Amino acid sequence: MLHHISLAVLDLDRAAAFYDATLATLGFVRVFADDEAVGYGYEGGGDKLALKLAPAVTIPGEGFHLAFAASSREQVSQFYAAALRHGGRCNGSPGLRPDYGEHYCAAFVFDPDGYRIEAVINEPV
Incomplete structure (x- = not known):
């Protein structure tokens, strides 16, 4: 159903470092980057998630979250550890x-x- 999603971020370098590390655990890579945005997807494909630099960010409330598909329970744990680091x-x-x-x-x-x-x-495992 969804083709892609974009998130506004205050600090593109900080956000990109976070998403580089966390999404790598799930097999996603940077597919483009410039001074105003960074995109992530599968190697050789288009972006499915774009981070866009914005002067102000309003984070959606309790009802919004973004779930990334993992291929194993180990990847779920690796994602979590990378995110906290x-x-x-x-x-x-x-x-x-x-x-x-x-x-x-x-x-x-x-x-x-x-x-x-x-x-x-x-x-199932």
Whole structure:
């Protein structure tokens, strides 16, 4: 359904360092960068997530979060660890979330600008 999404950030270098590290754990790479934006996607493809420099950022409220697909539970844990090492804050450590489904394994963090992001896999081991 979604083709791509963009997030406004106050400090492009800080945000890019965070997303370089966290998204690499899930197999995503920078697919473009300039002075005003950085895009992420799969190697050789277009951007699915763009970070755009903005003079002011209004973070969406409680109902908004962005979930990235992981291919293993280990990737979920790696995503979480990388996020915390690069300026993210915990919003739910890695683990099963039985309220979301029997096999739903996720980790939740706030990125350096305060966006709620998640890495998730919803498959049996």
